[in-house]
Amino acid sequence: MPKPTVTVWMEEGVHSAIFAQQAVVGVFKLPLITYLCCVIGLPPVHPNVHSTQKGRLLMSSITSTQVVSLSTQAPRPLPVWRRWLRKIEWRLLLLPLIGLLLWQGWALLAESNYYADFIVPHPDTVWARLEERWADGSLVTHVAVTLREALSGLFIASLIATALGYIIARVKIFDYLLTPYLIFLQAIPVIAISPLIIIWFGSGLASKVVIAAMITWFPMMIATIVGIRNVSPNLREMMRANAASRWQIFRHLEVPSAMPELLGGLKIAVTLSVVGAAVGEFVSAREGLGYLVMYGRGISDTPTVVLAVLMLTVVSLVLYSLVAMLETSLLSWRKAGKP
Amino acid sequence: MIQTQTAILHADHIHHTFTAANGQPIPALEDVSLALAPGTFTALIGPSGCGKSTLLRILAGLVKPTSGQVQFGGLALDRPQRRISLIFQKDNLMPWRTVYENIELPLQLAGVAKTEKEQRVAHLLSITDLLGFENHYPAELSGGMAQRVAIARGLINEPDVLLMDEPFGALDALTREQMGQELLRIWATTQATVLMVTHSISEAVFLADRVLVMSPRPGHIIREVPIPFTRPRGIELLTDTTFTQLAAQIRAAIH
Ligand SMILES: Nc1ncnc2c1ncn2[C@@H]1O[C@H](COP(=O)(O)OP(=O)(O)OP(=O)(O)O)[C@@H](O)[C@H]1O
Numbered sequence: 134m135p136k137p138t139v140t141v142w143m144e145e146g147v148h149s150a151i152f153a154q155q156a157v158v159g160v161f162k163l164p165l166i167t168y169l170c171c172v173i174g175l176p177p178v179h180p181n182v183h184s185t186q187k188g189r190l191l192m193s194s195i196t197s198t199q200v201v202s203l204s205t206q207a208p209r210p211l212p213v214w215r216r217w218l219r220k221i222e223w224r225l226l227l228l229p230l231i232g233l234l235l236w237q238g239w240a241l242l243a244e245s246n247y248y249a250d251f252i253v254p255h256p257d258t259v260w261a262r263l264e265e266r267w268a269d270g271s272l273v274t275h276v277a278v279t280l281r282e283a284l285s286g287l288f289i290a291s292l293i294a295t296a297l298g299y300i301i302a303r304v305k306i307f308d309y310l311l312t313p314y315l316i317f318l319q320a321i322p323v324i325a326i327s328p329l330i331i332i333w334f335g336s337g338l339a340s341k342v343v344i345a346a347m348i349t350w351f352p353m354m355i356a357t358i359v360g361i362r363n364v365s366p367n368l369r370e371m372m373r374a375n376a377a378s379r380w381q382i383f384r385h386l387e388v389p390s391a392m393p394e395l396l397g398g399l400k401i402a403v404t405l406s407v408v409g410a411a412v413g414e415f416v417s418a419r420e421g422l423g424y425l426v427m428y429g430r431g432i433s434d435t436p437t438v439v440l441a442v443l444m445l446t447v448v449s450l451v452l453y454s455l456v457a458m459l460e461t462s463l464l465s466w467r468k469a470g471k472p
Numbered sequence: 473m474i475q476t477q478t479a480i481l482h483a484d485h486i487h488h489t490f491t492a493a494n495g496q497p498i499p500a501l502e503d504v505s506l507a508l509a510p511g512t513f514t515a516l517i518g519p520s521g522c523g524k525s526t527l528l529r530i531l532a533g534l535v536k537p538t539s540g541q542v543q544f545g546g547l548a549l550d551r552p553q554r555r556i557s558l559i560f561q562k563d564n565l566m567p568w569r570t571v572y573e574n575i576e577l578p579l580q581l582a583g584v585a586k587t588e589k590e591q592r593v594a595h596l597l598s599i600t601d602l603l604g605f606e607n608h609y610p611a612e613l614s615g616g617m618a619q620r621v622a623i624a625r626g627l628i629n630e631p632d633v634l635l636m637d638e639p640f641g642a643l644d645a646l647t648r649e650q651m652g653q654e655l656l657r658i659w660a661t662t663q664a665t666v667l668m669v670t671h672s673i674s675e676a677v678f679l680a681d682r683v684l685v686m687s688p689r690p691g692h693i694i695r696e697v698p699i700p701f702t703r704p705r706g707i708e709l710l711t712d713t714t715f716t717q718l719a720a721q722i723r724a725a726i727h
């Protein structure tokens with residue numbers, strides 16, 4: 134017989150946990166320290182407690198009558214001001230605070246004179262470079278160039294990779310014939326082959342698009358294969374029983390069913406596409422953030438290098454967030470029925 | 473026996489043999505013939521693994537039998553038809569579609585106009601007692617509610633033939649009885665021909681016009697029991713002596 138478990142919710146913080154402890158301790162005979170561990174998320178220190186997650190205790194060795202006596206205690210309604218406090222998104226306030234701390238830490242490190250400016254430039258110098266390049270419009274140009282290369286590569290790769298992934302997932306013979314060669318293709322280090330790509334496609338947009346595509350197609354293809362293979366055979370049969378055409382099965386079953394995997398793949402691919410564009414620009418380019426890194430290095434201006442790297446990061450982050458937002462809106466059904 | 477000419481769905485000397493992964497043949501159905509007269513309710517009962525689901529898949533046109541033929545409305549059935557609806561053992565709902573969108577699916581696939589779709593879904597929501605849940609997702613429903621959604625989806629394009637594979641299999645006894653009565657009520661408002669697989673003898677006798685009993689694998693129909701009760705049938709029928717006699721007769725045929 135499995136041990137009965139019960140979840141004790143302690144959402145109201147330390148004070149209520151201590152308060153609740155007085156009520157619960159008689160039932161469970163747990164020491165106060167266990168509750169404190171629970172509240173601050175430390176590992177359990179009591180044999181009856183399975184695990185603590187923030188604000189939650191999972192306990193065993195409890196008889197059903199004890200559980201009943203616990204669950205009959207109605208929670209006290211919170212005063213208005215506490216309900217209002219709980220509505221504030223503390224996470225959103227804390228997030229920029231951490232960023233500010235990191236920035237200050239960086240500034241302290243730069244000001245310490247322990248490292249030369251050439252090694253660790255002061256954040257204010259980097260900020261100054263940002264303002265200069267913002268004013269003359271070159272920052273926007275570089276960002277736009279890199280963005281265009283990355284997104285074009287991602288777009289082309291997604292088209293090819295989802296088509297390939299689809300036939301590999303659906304037709305056995307293609308899986309057998311193509312997969313070894315595709316894995317071979319993926320095994321070529323993109324960074325090593327990028328000079329060759331530049332020779333073949335020139336030092337303009339095309340070569341960067343190819344490199345970005347080469348680095349993003351694989352996660353997209355794997356996501357498609359996994360997504361299509363995960364389509365429930367029962368739902369397939371249900372669609373067939375309803376005389377659905379191949380196109381209808383694709384449109385109404387396979388696409389929505391594979392959507393979680395596809396978006397997961399897209400999340401990986403979208404950040405990689407920026408890496409691909411930058412790698413291409415390292416080898417040979419006249420604009421773009423990757424070019425800016427090389428340019429800064431060439432004129433020994435570390436603040437420009439740091440600025441370009443930071444901008445690459447920001448571009449990646451923004452693209453990732455857009456996909457994450459798309460995911461939240463497309464997959465809202467997955468929240469249904471969860472406690 | 474019902475005359476072949478008047479039957480809407482008619483299976484003629486069906487044999488079906490599966491091939492196991494190791495190449496060994498598994499005879500699942502052996503010489504099954506049956507005819508469903510329009511508007512009748514037939515129950516199919518038999519031991520587990522005797523080929524009931526396989527027979528239903530063949531009758532729905534999903535599986536081509538090894539030999540024998542299925543005729544639907546006088547024509548050979550070679551692929552699934554919209555006029556034949558199959559309700560599976562599991563509810564088979566799409567988790568990303570709401571109740572409304574799940575019920576609507578067959579109409580969407582058939583390209584029915586929006587206003588008509590809305591009318592029909594609304595009607596089925598009300599007869600399956602799901603009003604107010606149209607915007608819920610399957611994950612938010614109880615097992616019985618999900619099964620009712622599947623039944624509503626099976627009925628939505630007003631099929632001529634309704635094939636049901638243990639539609640109440642996942643339910644507890646009490647819900648099962650309620651759903652059975654509900655099914656009879658819904659069925660009375662349609663003219664559908666029903667073939668329902670069930671493991672419950674009393675459910676079969678309670679719901680059907682006749683009960684077909686299958687042998688263990690390879691399955692064939694060993695007994696046909698007509699059920700004489702008039703409709704509408706109430707729950708008090710379960711204690712009727714004729715009812716218990718019929719149930720005993722069927723139980724004896726199975727063993
Ligand atoms: N795809 C398959 N491949 C091989 N054998 C199969 C396949 N499907 C079914 N069988 C075999 O055919 C027989 C009949 O299966 P079927 O699912 O029709 O039984 P059933 O009467 O519906 O059983 P239950 O009442 O348990 O649902 C089983 O013995 C099974 O081993």
Ligand SMILES: [Mg+2]
Nearest residue numbers: 524525561637
């Ligand atoms: Mg079955």
